[in-house]
Every structure is written in C-alpha cells, then in structure tokens.
Amino acid sequence: MRIRPYIEFDPDRGLLIGGLPAVSLAKKHGTPLYVYSEDAIRESMREYTSSLSDIYPTSTIVYASKAYLTMRMAQLVREEGLWLDVSSGGELYLALKANFPPERIVFHGNNKSEEEIAMAVSAGVGRIAIDNVTELERVQKEAASQGVVQKVFLRLTPGIDPHTHEYLSTGVIDSKFGIPMHSGQHLDAVRMTLASENLELMGIHCHIGSQIFDDSPFLLAAGIMVDFAAEVRDKLGYVIPELDLGGGLGVRYKSGCPGICGRDGGRGGNPDVGGRNGAIARHLRAVAKRVKEACLRNGLPVPRLFFEPGRSIVAEAAVTLYTVGTVKALPNGTLIAAVDGGMSDNPRPALYGAEYDAVFAGPYHGGGLLSYRLVGKHCEEGDTLVRSAYLPRLSPGDVVAVLVSGAYQYSMRSNYNHLPNPAVVHVSGGKSFVVVERETLEDLIAKERPLPCSLEEAGPEVAGEN
Ligand SMILES: Cc1ncc(COP(=O)(O)O)c(C=O)c1O
Structure with a gap:
C-alpha cells in the first residue's frame, strides 16, 4: 500500500522507504532517525522545474533551504538545476562548502x-x-x-x-x-x-x-x-x-x-x-x-x-523513526506511548499545534488498532508528537514512524534536555547512507568551558575583567 511517493507499507516487511524496511534502517542507524527518499525529493523538484516550461519558460525555481538543508541536500538542488534560498550566514556557509554555485543563491x-x-x-x-x-x-x-x-x-x-x-x-x-x-x-x-x-x-x-x-x-x-x-x-x-x-x-x-x-x-x-x-x-x-x-x-x-x-519539496519525502520506550494507560483510558525523541527533533506540534500521522513500522497483518497519544521524552507536557495515532498494540522496542517529516523539523531541531540530535539518512537506489551523523554526548559539551576553580580564585586571564 502506497502511503506517500516512495513510502509504502508491506504487511510482511513493514514500512518501506525507497524500498528499504524502516525497521532495518532503525536497527542499522539507531533512533530517532530522519530518513529521506532522494527519489521523492528529486521528483518534487522536477515537478517544479518542468511545470512551466511550455507556458512560462523564463521561470526559475529556488529551493527554500530553511525547510531542510544539509550539504547532501544542497548537492541534490544543484544537480537538479534549481537555485537556493539561504537566510543566514550559516546556511550560506554550508551551501558554499557544498560547492553550490553562488550565482544561483538568493540571500x-x-x-x-x-x-x-x-x-x-x-x-x-x-x-x-x-x-x-x-x-x-x-x-x-x-x-x-x-x-x-x-x-x-x-x-x-x-x-x-x-x-x-x-x-x-x-x-x-x-x-x-x-x-x-x-x-x-x-x-x-x-x-x-x-x-x-x-x-x-x-x-x-x-x-x-x-x-x-x-x-x-x-x-x-x-x-x-x-x-x-x-x-x-x-x-x-x-x-x-x-x-x-x-x-x-x-x-x-x-x-x-x-x-x-x-x-x-x-x-x-x-x-x-x-x-x-x-x-x-x-x-x-x-x-x-x-x-x-x-x-x-x-x-x-x-x-x-x-x-x-521549501516545504512542498521535502515534507513528504521523509519520515522520522522512533523506538517506543514506555506505554501507559491513563485512568481515563487514554493510551500513551513515549518514544526516544520528541520536541527537540520536531518542535512543530508544540510550536504551531501541527498535526501528524504515525504508523507502525514493523510487519503487520491487520487486526485491532488502538488510539495512542505519541509523546516525546522531554520535560514538557506539550511534548506530544501525535495526538491520536492509530497503531497496533505497542510494546517497548517497537519502531513507529511519523510521516511527512521532511520540512522544518531537522532544520528546527534543538538540544533541549541535552538530547543529542538524531542522524539523517538518505535512501536512494536501494541503499541508505548517513548524510549527518548522530550527535554524541561528547558533541553536547564540546563548546563548554567550565572554570578550573572558583571565580574569585581565577585570575583575570581566566575570568576576564569588567
Ligand atoms: C522568503 C521565503 N521564501 C520561501 C519560503 C518557503 O516557504 P514554504 O516552505 O512554505 O514553501 C519561506 C518560508 O518561510 C520564506 O520565508
């Protein structure tokens, strides 16, 4: 069953992204995990670039990189002949490092x-x-x-x-x-x-x-x-x-x-x-x-x-995979499944009340579905990813996928609660490859500069003056 372009469900293999089973990707790369189908991204870009060729040939498509930008994404945009919209020195820096032609950049x-x-x-x-x-x-x-x-x-x-x-x-x-x-x-x-x-x-x-x-x-x-x-x-x-x-x-x-x-x-x-x-x-x-x-x-x-x-090029091309950690039934009957990510990898539900669908990622042959509130692991009551996801009975260790995860998620990520950012994986031609590595705990403290002693004991060269 096709769910989105290049994302389908097979009862025996579970959720497939670009033909690869989501559970295998989760096992190989860990969770939470952003997974993009490059075919889906390219297809959207081509729909944009080809749509006006007959009636308005002097048109140019500029991909709005704020929706999702990695060096690999900049390469795809370049290969497909689009321009790139950047909106900060950081996005510009990344684009230039990815050898994106500057003359095709709108700042x-x-x-x-x-x-x-x-x-x-x-x-x-x-x-x-x-x-x-x-x-x-x-x-x-x-x-x-x-x-x-x-x-x-x-x-x-x-x-x-x-x-x-x-x-x-x-x-x-x-x-x-x-x-x-x-x-x-x-x-x-x-x-x-x-x-x-x-x-x-x-x-x-x-x-x-x-x-x-x-x-x-x-x-x-x-x-x-x-x-x-x-x-x-x-x-x-x-x-x-x-x-x-x-x-x-x-x-x-x-x-x-x-x-x-x-x-x-x-x-x-x-x-x-x-x-x-x-x-x-x-x-x-x-x-x-x-x-x-x-x-x-x-x-x-x-x-x-x-x-x-931006959004219409990448949103549907990705899913975010999570592993279920705990499952609870509240006194009012609400079922809560907590996953290993949340508002740090997807702030949109908390920020805009954005709504998503989630699906079970493993093999599934039908049967009763239950409504779960899919929540993250952050210290915020508003850290709900999906208010009501219809899923088979969940157990710890199950992998679930939030669909349409490609836009304004990775790019709006944070380290709230000091959660390391997930890896980003692309799928193309039946292969998966890491385009951004998962952050480590060491990455989280790499810029920390604790004082070696109390502020009073530290000399001016350590603590500065004024
Ligand atoms: C100047 C500009 N162009 C393009 C976009 C892309 O918009 P969307 O992702 O909704 O297509 C944005 C997003 O806010 C923007 O600020």
Missing part, C-alpha cells in the same frame, strides 16, 4: 548582519533580497567597498492574509518581514535602489506565508506585485525585469485532510491513488497565468518569474 533574512552581507557580496551571490531600508544602505556600502555591483531584490509586504497559522503568515501588513506596500515606502525604496551606484534592482519579491492551501492569496499577490511594477515604470521609468513570488504551498500532513497542494489535487482523496496528481503544476500554472494577464493589462513585458518552494 534572504530580515536582519542580515554586516558580516553576513560582506560574506554574501564577496561570495558573489546571485541576488540579495533586501528586507528594509537600513539593509539597503548596508548592502550598497558593502558592495561599494568591494567595488562590485550587487544584484538585488526588494522584499515587499503586499498586505495579504493567507489564512494560515499566524506564525506562518508573513505577507500581512504588520509582518516583521519586508517593506510594507503602503504609504509610499515601497516606491521610495525602489527610488533609493535605482539611485544606488552599487546596486542593480533585478526584481521585487514577496512571500505571503507558508502552508497555504488555496491559490487565491497567491493570485492576489501576483496581481498586486505586477500592478506595482507598472507603477514603477510609470513613475520612475524603470521596467523591473524579475518577479519573485516566494513559496508557501501547503502539504497534507494527515491523510484524509483536504488541501489543494497535498498531492491529491484538491480532492482530499486517498493518497494511495494517483499520488501527486500534478497539484504543484496546476498551482504554478495558475499563478503564471495571472502574472501574464496582469502584465498584458498593464502593457508590461512578462518578467522572469521566481518561485521559492
């Missing part, structure tokens, strides 16, 4: 430091997405000091509420991101950029939010951005050559949930039937069509169009 962030800007300019990143006027001045200054002209986007906030979780909504008028598209600030920012000798205004950018299931806010944003490009042409005589509409397409975390982008084409249907069903392509084509219409209406040439998907 984001709402508070880039001078050091990060210097790093991005000297690396020769393709675009810096400028978030605010202070940053505009900083990038100009840095580019001037390095004697280069830096290509930039201006990140604008179109004031659209995409009706997702408020923490995932980034395009509303009071968002912390971008330059608000009201009271003329956005036009002033364009004017300033055009007047800056060391900046080349390549495009305007917006990202309205994440986990969005409806095309309409994207269509609205596309129209608003093109209308603004027309205003820039009319008032400042400059035709903006590029338009970046961000990412944000939602994925279906739980089977049976409705959602246009959950690979079931909006029918909320059975994931076993039809798989992706072209939901990405339908979405991109609708948005691209809206951009073309708006350009026609405004008499503008169509811009090169950028999309920045």
Whole structure:
C-alpha cells in the first residue's frame, strides 16, 4: 500500500522507504532517525522545474533551504538545476562548502548582519533580497567597498492574509518581514535602489506565508506585485525585469485532510491513488497565468518569474523513526506511548499545534488498532508528537514512524534536555547512507568551558575583567 511517493507499507516487511524496511534502517542507524527518499525529493523538484516550461519558460525555481538543508541536500538542488534560498550566514556557509554555485543563491533574512552581507557580496551571490531600508544602505556600502555591483531584490509586504497559522503568515501588513506596500515606502525604496551606484534592482519579491492551501492569496499577490511594477515604470521609468513570488504551498500532513497542494489535487482523496496528481503544476500554472494577464493589462513585458518552494519539496519525502520506550494507560483510558525523541527533533506540534500521522513500522497483518497519544521524552507536557495515532498494540522496542517529516523539523531541531540530535539518512537506489551523523554526548559539551576553580580564585586571564 502506497502511503506517500516512495513510502509504502508491506504487511510482511513493514514500512518501506525507497524500498528499504524502516525497521532495518532503525536497527542499522539507531533512533530517532530522519530518513529521506532522494527519489521523492528529486521528483518534487522536477515537478517544479518542468511545470512551466511550455507556458512560462523564463521561470526559475529556488529551493527554500530553511525547510531542510544539509550539504547532501544542497548537492541534490544543484544537480537538479534549481537555485537556493539561504537566510543566514550559516546556511550560506554550508551551501558554499557544498560547492553550490553562488550565482544561483538568493540571500534572504530580515536582519542580515554586516558580516553576513560582506560574506554574501564577496561570495558573489546571485541576488540579495533586501528586507528594509537600513539593509539597503548596508548592502550598497558593502558592495561599494568591494567595488562590485550587487544584484538585488526588494522584499515587499503586499498586505495579504493567507489564512494560515499566524506564525506562518508573513505577507500581512504588520509582518516583521519586508517593506510594507503602503504609504509610499515601497516606491521610495525602489527610488533609493535605482539611485544606488552599487546596486542593480533585478526584481521585487514577496512571500505571503507558508502552508497555504488555496491559490487565491497567491493570485492576489501576483496581481498586486505586477500592478506595482507598472507603477514603477510609470513613475520612475524603470521596467523591473524579475518577479519573485516566494513559496508557501501547503502539504497534507494527515491523510484524509483536504488541501489543494497535498498531492491529491484538491480532492482530499486517498493518497494511495494517483499520488501527486500534478497539484504543484496546476498551482504554478495558475499563478503564471495571472502574472501574464496582469502584465498584458498593464502593457508590461512578462518578467522572469521566481518561485521559492521549501516545504512542498521535502515534507513528504521523509519520515522520522522512533523506538517506543514506555506505554501507559491513563485512568481515563487514554493510551500513551513515549518514544526516544520528541520536541527537540520536531518542535512543530508544540510550536504551531501541527498535526501528524504515525504508523507502525514493523510487519503487520491487520487486526485491532488502538488510539495512542505519541509523546516525546522531554520535560514538557506539550511534548506530544501525535495526538491520536492509530497503531497496533505497542510494546517497548517497537519502531513507529511519523510521516511527512521532511520540512522544518531537522532544520528546527534543538538540544533541549541535552538530547543529542538524531542522524539523517538518505535512501536512494536501494541503499541508505548517513548524510549527518548522530550527535554524541561528547558533541553536547564540546563548546563548554567550565572554570578550573572558583571565580574569585581565577585570575583575570581566566575570568576576564569588567
Ligand atoms: C522568503 C521565503 N521564501 C520561501 C519560503 C518557503 O516557504 P514554504 O516552505 O512554505 O514553501 C519561506 C518560508 O518561510 C520564506 O520565508
């Protein structure tokens, strides 16, 4: 039975990821364990890169690495010909170390430091997405000091509420991101950029939010951005050559949930039937069509169009494997199964109330399923991974898998309670390989610098002055 692309269940072998049994992977690499199917990742990327080739060939897909970034992932993105969105010096550093071509990098962030800007300019990143006027001045200054002209986007906030979780909504008028598209600030920012000798205004950018299931806010944003490009042409005589509409397409975390982008084409249907069903392509084509219409209406040439998907490329490509440690029945009948990870490897349920499905990873031939609350091992009552997972009767040592684990989990991991971070394993061509090693207890204390004696006894060279 197919559960997600490249993830299936076989009654005799249990859960299979890229054809490999989850229980064998758990045995070989330990748990908790993030397991990604590279075929699934590549397939999503190809769906993105091929969807517009006929109707909008001047389009570029930028993978939003905040969803999941390892050096191996950067290699996959490079091989598939996408660009990469990074939003910190750390992500940029990793990408460069993985030999990602800098000219295909878009550097984001709402508070880039001078050091990060210097790093991005000297690396020769393709675009810096400028978030605010202070940053505009900083990038100009840095580019001037390095004697280069830096290509930039201006990140604008179109004031659209995409009706997702408020923490995932980034395009509303009071968002912390971008330059608000009201009271003329956005036009002033364009004017300033055009007047800056060391900046080349390549495009305007917006990202309205994440986990969005409806095309309409994207269509609205596309129209608003093109209308603004027309205003820039009319008032400042400059035709903006590029338009970046961000990412944000939602994925279906739980089977049976409705959602246009959950690979079931909006029918909320059975994931076993039809798989992706072209939901990405339908979405991109609708948005691209809206951009073309708006350009026609405004008499503008169509811009090169950028999309920045993150979640919809990697979320479904991974599962997290856990080993059950203890099982309890509460007086009210609730069954609790505690696993060997939790909010340190997946903070999303505690942070956003995100919901997941879990499945039994071993062989299973049917029979009664029980509803378990799957909890982690952290010292927080909110450390629940799945509120109600239907699983066969569990015993300590059983392996369970949380599905749709590929986005904003590994990248949002922490060491809360000093739990070492899990390993990350990729599966491809019937083989599994470690792309990030499991942390050790020694790693957890590697940066600790305890004093050799009391603070009073320590000389100034140990304890410092002031
Ligand atoms: C600027 C920008 N682009 C793209 C994305 C990717 O969004 P998603 O993972 O929902 O596709 C984000 C995520 O928040 C973002 O901030």
